[in-house]
Amino acid sequence: MRLADEITVIIAKEAVTLRPSLRCAIRLERRPGSFQQLTRDIMDGSLTAAVEVIQDHTDLDFLPNRILDDLDRLKPALLRYVMACAGVDPHDAPKALPVGKPAKSVPFRDHLIGLYRIAAGWLGWPPEVALDATPAEIVLAYEGRLDMLKAIYGGGRDQPTDERPLEEKFRSVFTTFGTVKEAA
Template identity: 40%
Template sequence: MKLGADGIFVELAGEAFELRPSLRASMRLVRRHGLTSLLAAVQGFSITIILDVLKEAAIKPSLLLAEIAALGLGTVRNRLTGPLAEFVLAVAGIDPDDATPSEPAPGKPVDPERAFAQLFGIATGALGWTPEAAWNATPAEIIAAYNGQTAHLIRTGVLVEQKPDQSADHYTPERLQQIEELGHDPAFDRNGLATLKGKL
């Protein structure tokens, strides 16, 4: 999802609710259903999976059932399929408004769950965010913040060479669960961050 893009909203019971592709929602939905199945479920209007999407977006699933009972499945499907598909594309990191054709990446396809774990590692490690802040941010926000920090450090001469971040590779689902329970990442070098901030 493009940084600063308009929110994705669905209307239920006469009220607009935002479908925010936060890192937490993205990780949980991809873990349970997979990206391909999520998109297929939206296009086929699978009530079970759509209820799960709404729950992850902090929208009461019962609102969808009440809307279907009041207006009929066809009407609700026609109204919600577009925003739900846009949400799943945002989870996948695809901007439907971007007309630039994407070049296929060399090597193996990226595992979305692993990519989300790496973004969590970047947010809580390199950026020093709390786990809660990382989970609530969208992948686009984390990437933009990291790129901005890296560009700033290069400009100020603190960082001379930009190297790919390999430190997030050890963020397994079990490790993420432990970090969430602790409320911080014990592997993160906070003294190093304090030293770095002192140089700025």
Template identity: 35%
Template sequence: MTYQRPAYEQVTISHGGNTVVLRPSLRAAATLVERHGFPGLFRALDDLNLTIISEIILAGSTNRQDAAAFLLSQAGKPLFPFVSAVRQPLGDLVSMFTPARDPKAKASKGKAISWAEAYAGLYGYATGWIGWTPEAAWNATPTEIDRAYVAHLDMLNAIHGSAEQEQHVHDPCEEVTEGEARSGLAKLKANAQRGKP
């Protein structure tokens, strides 16, 4: 069975009557991937590493106080049932730290970049191109920023045209150089002095 990414990227973790909502925000992605890398995050879930699992929950939570209370409620209780309950949703969350593939997008021919560079680029698109506040950029997911940036470019292309669209064909016969203009003007003056039209 393949993983179906939700349209609105969010996961809910529940255990022992407590629930926390998590979002794969740019802030969470940049912080956790910089600190542990994607392999380290997935390995922590496989190895039942409570420290990193707690970091993922705190970084991804929509309400940090709820996340702290959720983790505190697990203190002194058996670890395995807790980790078994949160492992799959946290794996889904970490997967959402990469922008969802746009089926209309063409394959990139650019050079490979690090995730830190990719996240910095997304932040730049959000704040520089789209005009979001820094807070809005950090709270949006990488997919949301990517989709908003593409939509912004589509809007600019619709308003101003695209370089890919057919350009107006320029007729070189209509072009007159400065030298030709001066030469023509000189001929007109000479003809006027001789009384010719």
């Protein structure tokens, strides 16, 4: 998964950087047909779809006029952007093949809301930071947080469980500090 994968396109001889943030993904998901229709529209050469993707990333005047001449050339970059907004990295596709039980299908709206919950809730990011992060950044930060919690508190199938009584666990920890229990 690529972090902060920004896509730069040239429109009217000016570089425009497209950052697939959660905020942009939520806005694009709300259009009729969500990401599926947006993808179709881009592939069909829809000027409206191209403008909807690019408009948040530039303040160029007469944007539709400037995009029109370059629409066919912009298609691959716009499709990569939509995939990144959806949290899909084409380089990870071979690794993402299902093994065992198939994953539950979730509407994109719910997926994006879930990413926001993870960023703002689990990770404790302020709303602005959560909305400015890319889906890839949120997923990787969440995985890092889970790894940290497992390292601190234990857990997971690959970690041995300590079946000792709680009193014995405390004794072993405190004896490493040289603590001695006084008789009452």
